[in-house]
Amino acid sequence: MEQREESTERLARPLIQLAKAEGIETSYIGQQGEYVEIDDGVIIDVLASLGIDASNQEAIEQALVQSAEQKFGRLVAPTVLHIHGKTTHVPVYHGVTDIPQATLTCEDGTQMQLTPDAGDGQPARLVNGNFIVNSSIVIPSDVPLGYHTLTVQVAERKAEATLISVPEKVELIDGLKGDKERMWGWMAQCYTIRSAASWGVGDFEDLGLLLEHAQHTGADFVLINPIHAAEPCTPLTPSPYLPISRRFINFTYIRPEAIAEYANLDDATREHVSQLWQSVEPLNTNAQQIDRDAMWNAKMPALWAIFKAGRSAERQREFDQFKQAQGDDLEGYATWCLAYDKWGAPSADTNSWITTTHRDSDAVNQLRNKYPDTLDFYRWLEWIADEQFTGAQQRAHRAGMRIGIMSDMAVGVHPLGSDVWWNPERFAQGATVGAPPDYFNQQGQNWSQPPLNPKYLRETGYQAYRDLVSNMFAHSGAVRIDHAIGLFRLWWIPQGRSAKQGAYVRNDADIMMGILALEAQRAHGVVVGEDLGVVPQYMAQGLRDHGLMGCAVEWFEQMEGAFIPPQQWAQLALASVNTHDIPPAAGYLNYVHVKLRNELGLLTGSYEDFMKSANHEHNALLSMLIDEGCIERQWLEDEQAHEQEIVEGLHRALLLAPSKLYAASITDAVGERRAQNQPGTNNEYSNWRIPLADSEGKAVSVEQLFELERAQSLAAVMRGNK
Structure with a gap:
C-alpha cells in the first residue's frame, strides 16, 4: 500500500517532535498526490530560522524542554x-x-x-x-x-x-445577504488607467475617475492591484507584489495638482510644476510600456516644491495628527526612505547600509538629525497618499458603489525593505517563502519574501497583522488576500537551499481569519481569499467556515479535461474569466500564453505538445459555453470574426454561477490581448508595465474607456441586459 503518512518510528524521533511542536510540517502531499517527507537538514535549517538550535541531539533535547516550558x-x-x-x-x-x-x-x-x-x-x-x-x-x-x-x-x-x-465569520454585507443577491465589478491595474492629466502612469485621481465612471455601468466595485508602499527613488520596482512595506501606501500614485496646497502656490512654483508635468505628458498615450521611472523623476521634484511651500495651521495640525496616529511604523518607513535617498539603494552586499545599520544605529540617528526636512517630506508623502487613496474610495461611495475599492494584499514584503530593516524581529531570519514543486513549476518557487515569525505574532497579540488589515480596510470596501492558503501555512525555504528544499510552517489560521472578520465587520467590508491551485480540503473548509470568499476563475474551473458548468461553482466566491497572470480573454483565445511561454523558453516540453494541450482546453471550454447557451455553435466556424461575441459569452457564463461576486477585467472591455504578468520571468517580459490599449494597439484613457462600444457591450452583459 502506498505510504500516505509518517511512520510511528519517524514520529517518535525527537527532531520530528520538536518540529511539530514549533508548527513545522515534516511531510506533505504534493500537487500530483505524491507523499513527501522533509529531510532532516531542511527541518534543522527551518528551526534555525525560528531561532531554535537543533544542530545536534543534545540541542534538540534541550529545545524540546524549552518548548514545553514556554507552553506550560x-x-x-x-x-x-x-x-x-x-x-x-x-x-x-x-x-x-x-x-x-x-x-x-x-x-x-x-x-x-x-x-x-x-x-x-x-x-x-x-x-x-x-x-x-x-x-x-x-x-x-x-x-x-x-x-x-x-x-x-x-x-x-x-x-x-x-x-x-x-465574529464567528465574515458576515455578508447588505446587498449580498439574500439568496439571489449578487454584485459585480471590474478588475483593473491602477498604473495602466491613465487620463489626459496623468503624469504618464495611472494615479489616485485616475482611480477616483475610474470608480465614478464604473459606477455608471452598474458596477459596485473595482478590484485593483496592491497599493503597498514602494521605494522613494528610481529605479522603481514594477511588481506591486514585492512591496517595501505592506503597512503603508505607494506614494508614487499621488496626483500633485490634487494636493490642497497646490491651489496656494505662487505663479513661479505653479509654472515649475506645470513644466515638469509637460515633460511626461506624452507618456499618457504611449501604448507600449509604462515608464514609472520617467514619471517619478518628474513628479518627485513637483511634490518637493509643494511640500516646501508650506501648509496652513489647520493643515499642519492634520499632518501632525496623522504622524502621531501612524506612530513608530511611519518613522521606520520614512527613515528607510531617507537612508535610500542619501545612501543609495540597499543591496545584499555585506557593506550595504541595510546590513551595517539598524534603527538604533548612531549613523541612522545622525542621518535623521542632518536631514529633518527630507525626513518630514517622506512622512508628508504618506499623509498625502493616504488622503488621496481615501478620497478615491469616498468618490466611489458618493457615486453609489456599494463596495468601491477592493484592495489586494500581497503575500509579503521585499527582504531589503523598511518593514524588515526597521522591525527584523517580526520576521523569520534566514528563510523566504515560496511554493514546493508542482505541475507548472517543477523546481518550486522562491518569492524572496521573508515570512512573518509566528512566535512573534503570538507574543505581540498579532499587532503587526492587525495594523495591516485595519489600514487596508481604512481605504477599501473589500480586501483580497493573495495566496490565502498562507493564512494556514507557508512554504519556508532556508537560505542557501533550492525552492524544492523547504517545509510548510503553520500559522494560526483561526486567529488571522478572526482578525479579518473583525476588521471587515467594523468596516462593513468583504474579504476574498485567493485560493487558486491545489488547496487541501481542510483549508478550503476553513475558508468557508470563516466566511471568506474564494475565487472561481473560468479557465481554471475544470476537472479531468472537462470544464465544470458555472452552476456548480462555489457560491461564496468571486467569479471571473481570468486573472492578471494570464492574458486577457481575447489573448487567451488566440493562444498568446502558448506563444509567449515558447518565446521566453518557459516550456518544459515541446511547443507542439503544449499547443495541442491548449487547443484541447480551448475547445473544451467553448463546448461547455455552447452547452450552457452562452455562445452560438456556428461562431466556432470563424472565431476571429466572432471574437467579441465569444469574449462576451465567456462573461455571460459568470451570470449562471451562484457566486456572490463576479467581475470583468478592464482589459477585456477594450480588447487588449497582452498579459500584465508572465509568471516565471522578471525582465524577460514587461511584467506590470503593459499600458491599457485596445485591440488595435491604441492607448485607451479613462475618459474614453466606457464610451467604447466594446466596453458598453460587455457592461451590458455583466448587468444581465444582453
Missing part, C-alpha cells in the same frame, strides 16, 4: 482567541494548590472579573522542577468584539495576554 511554564498563552457569542475556556497553567484570578480589560477601558473553572483533567506535568496543572478561565459569550487585555494572577505570579474577540 507560563500562566496563560500570550494571545487568546474568543468567538463572540460563544463561551471560551482559556487554559491557565499553575501549581497544584494555586487558584487563579483573572480580569478582562476591554479596549474601551471597562473591566470585568472572570470566573475560574476546572481544567481538562490531565495529570500534573513536571516543568522546570515544578508540578504544573491546568485550570481554565471562562470568557463569557457576551464579551464585546475587539482587542482586549486578559490579566491572570496566581499567588505572586502575574501575566497578561491579548484576548481577541471576533
Whole structure:
C-alpha cells in the first residue's frame, strides 16, 4: 500500500517532535498526490530560522524542554482567541494548590472579573522542577468584539495576554445577504488607467475617475492591484507584489495638482510644476510600456516644491495628527526612505547600509538629525497618499458603489525593505517563502519574501497583522488576500537551499481569519481569499467556515479535461474569466500564453505538445459555453470574426454561477490581448508595465474607456441586459 503518512518510528524521533511542536510540517502531499517527507537538514535549517538550535541531539533535547516550558511554564498563552457569542475556556497553567484570578480589560477601558473553572483533567506535568496543572478561565459569550487585555494572577505570579474577540465569520454585507443577491465589478491595474492629466502612469485621481465612471455601468466595485508602499527613488520596482512595506501606501500614485496646497502656490512654483508635468505628458498615450521611472523623476521634484511651500495651521495640525496616529511604523518607513535617498539603494552586499545599520544605529540617528526636512517630506508623502487613496474610495461611495475599492494584499514584503530593516524581529531570519514543486513549476518557487515569525505574532497579540488589515480596510470596501492558503501555512525555504528544499510552517489560521472578520465587520467590508491551485480540503473548509470568499476563475474551473458548468461553482466566491497572470480573454483565445511561454523558453516540453494541450482546453471550454447557451455553435466556424461575441459569452457564463461576486477585467472591455504578468520571468517580459490599449494597439484613457462600444457591450452583459 502506498505510504500516505509518517511512520510511528519517524514520529517518535525527537527532531520530528520538536518540529511539530514549533508548527513545522515534516511531510506533505504534493500537487500530483505524491507523499513527501522533509529531510532532516531542511527541518534543522527551518528551526534555525525560528531561532531554535537543533544542530545536534543534545540541542534538540534541550529545545524540546524549552518548548514545553514556554507552553506550560507560563500562566496563560500570550494571545487568546474568543468567538463572540460563544463561551471560551482559556487554559491557565499553575501549581497544584494555586487558584487563579483573572480580569478582562476591554479596549474601551471597562473591566470585568472572570470566573475560574476546572481544567481538562490531565495529570500534573513536571516543568522546570515544578508540578504544573491546568485550570481554565471562562470568557463569557457576551464579551464585546475587539482587542482586549486578559490579566491572570496566581499567588505572586502575574501575566497578561491579548484576548481577541471576533465574529464567528465574515458576515455578508447588505446587498449580498439574500439568496439571489449578487454584485459585480471590474478588475483593473491602477498604473495602466491613465487620463489626459496623468503624469504618464495611472494615479489616485485616475482611480477616483475610474470608480465614478464604473459606477455608471452598474458596477459596485473595482478590484485593483496592491497599493503597498514602494521605494522613494528610481529605479522603481514594477511588481506591486514585492512591496517595501505592506503597512503603508505607494506614494508614487499621488496626483500633485490634487494636493490642497497646490491651489496656494505662487505663479513661479505653479509654472515649475506645470513644466515638469509637460515633460511626461506624452507618456499618457504611449501604448507600449509604462515608464514609472520617467514619471517619478518628474513628479518627485513637483511634490518637493509643494511640500516646501508650506501648509496652513489647520493643515499642519492634520499632518501632525496623522504622524502621531501612524506612530513608530511611519518613522521606520520614512527613515528607510531617507537612508535610500542619501545612501543609495540597499543591496545584499555585506557593506550595504541595510546590513551595517539598524534603527538604533548612531549613523541612522545622525542621518535623521542632518536631514529633518527630507525626513518630514517622506512622512508628508504618506499623509498625502493616504488622503488621496481615501478620497478615491469616498468618490466611489458618493457615486453609489456599494463596495468601491477592493484592495489586494500581497503575500509579503521585499527582504531589503523598511518593514524588515526597521522591525527584523517580526520576521523569520534566514528563510523566504515560496511554493514546493508542482505541475507548472517543477523546481518550486522562491518569492524572496521573508515570512512573518509566528512566535512573534503570538507574543505581540498579532499587532503587526492587525495594523495591516485595519489600514487596508481604512481605504477599501473589500480586501483580497493573495495566496490565502498562507493564512494556514507557508512554504519556508532556508537560505542557501533550492525552492524544492523547504517545509510548510503553520500559522494560526483561526486567529488571522478572526482578525479579518473583525476588521471587515467594523468596516462593513468583504474579504476574498485567493485560493487558486491545489488547496487541501481542510483549508478550503476553513475558508468557508470563516466566511471568506474564494475565487472561481473560468479557465481554471475544470476537472479531468472537462470544464465544470458555472452552476456548480462555489457560491461564496468571486467569479471571473481570468486573472492578471494570464492574458486577457481575447489573448487567451488566440493562444498568446502558448506563444509567449515558447518565446521566453518557459516550456518544459515541446511547443507542439503544449499547443495541442491548449487547443484541447480551448475547445473544451467553448463546448461547455455552447452547452450552457452562452455562445452560438456556428461562431466556432470563424472565431476571429466572432471574437467579441465569444469574449462576451465567456462573461455571460459568470451570470449562471451562484457566486456572490463576479467581475470583468478592464482589459477585456477594450480588447487588449497582452498579459500584465508572465509568471516565471522578471525582465524577460514587461511584467506590470503593459499600458491599457485596445485591440488595435491604441492607448485607451479613462475618459474614453466606457464610451467604447466594446466596453458598453460587455457592461451590458455583466448587468444581465444582453
